[in-house]
Amino acid sequence: MVRSRFFGLGYFLVWGMVALSLVGLSTSVAMGFPAQAPTPEREFRDVLVTDLHGVVTPVMEDHIASVMRKAEREDRILVVEMDTPGGLDSSMRGIARKFLNADIPIVVHVTPRGARAASAGAIIAMAAHVMVMSPSTSIGAATPIDLAGEDLERKVINDAMAYAEGIARLRGRNIGFARDAVEKGRSITDQEALQIGVADLLAGDREELLALLDGRKLVLSSGPTQGEDGGIGEQAILRTREADVKEAKMGGLRQFLQWLADPNVAFLFLSLGTLAILYEVINPGMGAGGILGVILLLLAFFSLSVLPVNATGVVLLLLALVLFIAELFAPGVGVLGAGGTAALILGGAFLFRGSVAVDFLLLLPVALLVCAGVIFAGRLAWRARGAPPVLGADTLLGARSIIQRCDSPSQGWIFLNGAWWMVSPDPEKMEEELEKGQEVEVVGRDGLTLLVRFARKSVHD
Secondary structure, three states: OHHHHHHHHHHHHHHHHHHHHHHHHHHHHHHHOOOOOOOOOEEEOEEEEEEEEOOEOHHHHHHHHHHHHHHHHHOOEEEEEEEEOOEOHHHHHHHHHHHHOOOOOEEEEEOOOOOEEEOHHHHHHHOOOEEEEOOOOEEEOOOOEOOOOOEOOHHHHHHHHHHHHHHHHHHOOOHHHHHHHHHOOOEEEHHHHHHOOOOOEEOOOHHHHHHHHOOOEEEOOOOOOEOOOOOEOOEEEEOOOOOEEEEOOOOHHHHHHHHHOOHHHHHHHHHHHHHHHHHHHHOOOOOHHHHHHHHHHHHHHHHOOOOOHHHHHHHHHHHHHHHHHHHHHOOOOOHHHHHHHHHHHHHHHHHOOHHHOOOHHHHHHHHHHHHHHHHHHHHHHHHHOOOOOOOOOOOOOOOEEEEEEEEEOOEEEEEEOOEEEEEEEOOOOOOOOOOOOOEEEEEEEEOOEEEEEEEEOOOOO
16 A cells, blocks of 8 residues: 555656656757747948939839839939829839839938929829928829829729728828828828828938938838738838938930820820821822821820830831831932931830930931931942932922933933932923933922923033
């Protein structure tokens, strides 16, 4: 009986010691080897500044994408100084999407005083990690409209409203304002934006902005860390008090494309292009009106976002190729070559942008050199076929020249003002037949053929 009790007590003590040992081992493992090490913070000490001024267009979207790539390569904070009345929905969504997925801090500063982040600009500003406003600025009025300025149907507004709400929720901004800005066209001042949680800071200039950003922590789009706003991303801390600041301005060619994207310019080009083509159809000539009309219509379609930037460039280069080939087979005063040169220059401006941008000082002489080469090659080809090139003008009435060649009694050739012309007798003023060596006077024109009469008899060559 005593032995049995002793055995039971010992059994209990042994298993108790084993349990305590396991608990101690697990505790020591947990303390020595944490389940997940904390994610280190990335520090950003340098700043890249660009601007978003004017209408939000595909050109502006392309510029922002280019600047973001530069900031990512150099590990810099991107500060976008904004003053915009809005723009295209597709371009707005493209820029906002890039901001939401950025691996660098994005700061939008609505500046200078009196600036605005209206319509599409309001959505873009709310998509930034940090949104800052200068005194006397405003944000809002984001109701979608069509090209005529009229509100779109309800389902389009609901879609835009849901998009704005999603951005506001992700960035921890006032969701009610995001909804009202789209649905009711609500717009607020800088002070109200700060009070209701739309803007993060107020800064009058760039120097004050950098001072306020110093030490600020935020969550980027990549990495495993859980942010305070519910977003998943890598922690970043800004060190901007003594930052190295660089500016990335829009290049000259891109500024030209941005000007073309203005709706007012689109309407002007659409009208002039249509008139030029109609004039060419009514009064066929050397094709200058038709070429100008086609180029203007292409630019208008780009301005209206009917043709994307790259597609416009490709079409212009194809047009240049067609005009250069036409110049080879039908050489004239160079109208076709000049049109091809203009199309080539514009195509280069549309296609080669950003990091692969072609310097205009190189593009222009190369295009002119190509034009000169095509015109010269056309002359050589025409002479090789044994016929002189035909040129066009209407300022030769009364001019005199010698018939250099006769193909028939009613058709000959003269060389006048540096160009070859086909001539025929004017039936009302000349009954004689054409002969080589005769001096004739221009009295009219029938298409590309000059009508002449004899000025005086001359000795045959």
